[in-house]
Amino acid sequence: MNDDLSLAGVAFAAGLAALAVAADHAAARSARTESSVEFVQSRSAGEPIMAIVSLRDQRVTIYDATGWILRAPVSSGQKGRETPAGIFSVIQKEAEHYSNLYDDAYMPHMQRITWSGIALHGGPLPGYPASHGCIRLPYDFAARLFDLTRPGMRVIVAPTDVTPIEIAHPALFMPKPGADALAAVRAAEAEDAASKAATARHAAVTASRDAAQARMAIRVSENLKRRMEEQLAVAEKALASAVSDKQKERATEARAKAAARVEELQAKLAAANAELQPKLNALAAAREFADTAEAARIAAVQAARELARALQPVSVFISRKTQHLYVRRAFEPILEIPVAIQEPERPIGTHVFTATERTNGETGMRWSVISLEGGRSHGVVDGRAGASRGPEGEPTAKEPSDAKTALDRIVIPPEVLRIAEMASPRSSLIISDEELSSETGKGTDFVVLLSGEPQGGIAGRRYRPAGEVWYQRPRFRSPFFWR
Secondary structure (H helix, E strand, O other): OHHHHHHHHHHHHHHHHHHHHHHHHHHHHHHHHHHOOEEOOOOOOOOOOEEEEEOOOOEEEEEOOOOEEEEEEOEOEOOOOOOOOEEEEOOEEEOOOEOOOOOOOEOOOEEEOOOOOOEEEEOOOOOOOOEOOOEEEOHHHHHHHHHHOOOOOEEEEEOOOOOOEEEOOOOOOOOOOOHHHHHHHHHHHHHHHHHHHHHHHHHHHHHHHHHHHHHHHHHHHHHHHHHHHHHHHHHHHHHHHOOOHHHHHHHHHHHHHHHHHHHHHHHHHHHHHHHHHHHHHHHHHHHHHHHHHHHHHHHHHHHHHHHHHHOOOEEEEEEOOOOEEEEEEOOEEEEEEEOEEOOOOOOOOEEEEEEEEEEOOOOEEEEEEEEEEOOEEEOEOOOOOOOOEOHHHOEOEOOOHHHHHHHHOEEOOHHHHHHHOOOOOOOEEEEEOOOOOOOOOOOOOOOEEOOOOOOHHHHOOOOOOOOOOOOOOOOOOOOOOOO
16 A cells, blocks of 8 residues: 555656656747847838748748848648748738637737638747648747738748848839829828818708708798687687677777787798798708718829829739739739740749839839749758858848849730839739749739649648638637647
């Protein structure tokens, strides 16, 4: 009996020790993860423009218009469920999300990049690919990134390390001079039209109230006059039936008073009717003016909205495989036409050109490019054994000659140039050997998958269009997870 108790005690102590070791390992892993998160300290960070995930390095780097601003380790899809390499963008954000595919798993600060369920979110990082296709981020990093980004931010999942390279080329879109100033003018016109419409509505309401009061005065006078006419009729009837002189005298007096009162009310009614007509005329004019002002407001708001929409980032995708050019703005398709590509039988690669910021007093645009071809990242040395890196482990950039060659082989149609002349920062031009993924659809920007890379994390998922209801766990249930 005592031996059994001793053995049980030893087993219990061993279990506690194992739990302590596991907790120590988890804490150490969490500490390593948090300490490996990097923030740019040499300058003030701007708004994030793109996120680049290196599958080989298991790292995500966030870029603004100037360079990288945040960097952290990740855990991508495990073997058989690999995170697909390709070009995506953030299409939905949800601070508290639970997976409807994998056992109600907690996915805090989720930023979706496909409607089939691939997303960036906070999660455990064991130091190697371990997810079902999503990109896990350190919890605190995921929360911080969630607050900085907005839908539409480009997310590039690269097989190897890659960094944006500044590029200049005549084919890259330049903004139309004065577009921002014109948008400001349209916005001011819309605001002025709204103010005038509000003033006109107030005037119409005042005129309507005045006309209603005039109508009320007429109804009161008509009712009083009708009652006095009834009293006059009673007095005349009494006079006709009077027998004695005293009765006749009283009836005559009552009749005279009633007749005088009827005459008085008739005069008041005539005056009320005379006052009503000008007020009805004023009401008609006020309503007409209000209608005109409202129509002007609607037109001004529509013009301002259309111009503001035209100034939103535009995405252009050119596929060598389909020989077509596609244009999207604000996740909506606006154009699809054939495009001429020189030597269409020769590969062109996959290149993502991104407008980063305006230059030269808002008349120019800075562009960067990231090139991916055949599963190999170009524009930087890939970091494998023997490859060189710059200071602080930065990938060493090379001249983007392949990207410029790709631009030289494309003839951009005039109708696209007319759309693109309103290009704003965060606009993009994608040239690829690939065709659009089936993930491109309602509520997405262009989704392009690299066909030479594993796609296990997306192959078994069902595409769900934007707006389709997903299962959501009740908000009051607290998540449990190891840190």
